[in-house]
Amino acid sequence: MGDNPLRSPIDRFTNAFVSFIEAPVIWFREKVVEPNRPTTYWYHQKFRRVPTIDECYTDDIVCYTEANLQYKRDRMVESEIVNILRQRYEDCILYESPNIEKCRPLHEQYLKESENWFIKYGDLGAYGDVKAAFMKQKHRMVWERRHGPVGTGMRENAAQG
Amino acid sequence: MVAWSCLKTLFRTNNLQKYVVAQRGPQSPDILGHRFMSEHRTMTITPSRWQWHKFKDLLHYYLMVGLIPVGLIVFYANVFIGPAQLAEIPEGYVPKHWEYHQHPITRFFARYVTRNPQQEYEKFLHFVYEEQEKKQLRILEKEIKRKMAERHDYQAYYYRPVTGKYSRVAKESADKIEELTGN
Numbered sequence: 001m002g003d004n005p006l007r008s009p010i011d012r013f014t015n016a017f018v019s020f021i022e023a024p025v026i027w028f029r030e031k032v033v034e035p036n037r038p039t040t041y042w043y044h045q046k047f048r049r050v051p052t053i054d055e056c057y058t059d060d061i062v063c064y065t066e067a068n069l070q071y072k073r074d075r076m077v078e079s080e081i082v083n084i085l086r087q088r089y090e091d092c093i094l095y096e097s098p099n100i101e102k103c104r105p106l107h108e109q110y111l112k113e114s115e116n117w118f119i120k121y122g123d124l125g126a127y128g129d130v131k132a133a134f135m136k137q138k139h140r141m142v143w144e145r146r147h148g149p150v151g152t153g154m155r156e157n158a159a160q161g
Numbered sequence: 162m163v164a165w166s167c168l169k170t171l172f173r174t175n176n177l178q179k180y181v182v183a184q185r186g187p188q189s190p191d192i193l194g195h196r197f198m199s200e201h202r203t204m205t206i207t208p209s210r211w212q213w214h215k216f217k218d219l220l221h222y223y224l225m226v227g228l229i230p231v232g233l234i235v236f237y238a239n240v241f242i243g244p245a246q247l248a249e250i251p252e253g254y255v256p257k258h259w260e261y262h263q264h265p266i267t268r269f270f271a272r273y274v275t276r277n278p279q280q281e282y283e284k285f286l287h288f289v290y291e292e293q294e295k296k297q298l299r300i301l302e303k304e305i306k307r308k309m310a311e312r313h314d315y316q317a318y319y320y321r322p323v324t325g326k327y328s329r330v331a332k333e334s335a336d337k338i339e340e341l342t343g344n
Contacts (some may be wrong), residue, residue: 033240036240037241038243039246040268041246041248041260042245042261043250043260044250046250059293064289069282098300115276149331160333
């Protein structure tokens with residue numbers, strides 16, 4: 001953890017002991033392994049964007065399949081994003097406790113993002129495909145047209161639409 | 162097979178007779194596990210060492226054929242080839258499908274053993290398209306049959322789709338045979 005001079009003799013002893021074991025390994029790697037290796041590269045795959053389900057004809061199964069696979073990929077990516085935000089919030093709590101007021105913006109960001117995730121992907125069941133997600137969006141929009149924004153309650157006489 | 166063992170009684174002879182003459186002394190032949198079966202050779206009766214031999218056998222098998230070759234391959238792949246470094250995709254370059262993996266053994270398998278995912282994706286889309294076409298044809302056929310059953314106004318019920326080609330060929334060969342052999 002940094003290049004501070006080691007103060008205690010125990011630290012110096014453990015350091016010496018550990019480097020006694022590690023030194024041959026480090027020597028082997030730097031002298032034998034690394035010069036003999038060819039440099040090869042690997043890349044992260046970038047997927048092209050294909051037409052989404054709202055741009056497909058109803059009997060176009062190829063368009064639907066591509067849109068479905070794109071939906072699954074996007075779902076995985078967005079689940080990971082929500083995961084990362086939650087991890088950030090939890091790490092902040094661990095690091096900053098007991099004064100956790102600093103973590104409030106992270107907390108709010110995580111709550112908002114998980115709510116958005118749930119709006120888009122939640123409650124679709126194990127076999128929820130892109131059509132189910134699309135229909136969910138359509139139902140939400142129709143409900144909002146009749147009753148106003150979600151969270152303001154249902155109206156008695158809903159606006160016909 | 163009980164029947165075969167019945168035949169043993171027919172062939173059983175008193176083989177021990179010839180050893181009576183050669184018997185050494187009044188003691189029974191079982192001293193120290195030795196039987197006096199010939200002048201020089203002895204058969205020592207010991208407990209079975211089969212499990213020990215089998216253990217050595219299996220140990221050598223898993224070591225020589227399993228651990229050592231695989232260990233050498235893994236050592237070579239990790240030390241002399243090493244994992245690839247992550248890089249941005251260069252402009253205008255389409256990476257091969259094995260270049261999306263890091264470890265050299267994974268890259269080897271992706272290149273030579275498993276299939277190209279892009280190829281499989283496109284094959285899958287084609288398969289799905291073909292099945293959709295078949296599905297639409299079957300739905301259409303069912304609907305037509307339903308309407309014909311409902312309205313009873315179409316002659317197709319009595320029509321069997323056949324081709325005349327094979328009957329023509331059969332007729333021609335029958336005529337030729339009649340010509341050669343007579344009626």
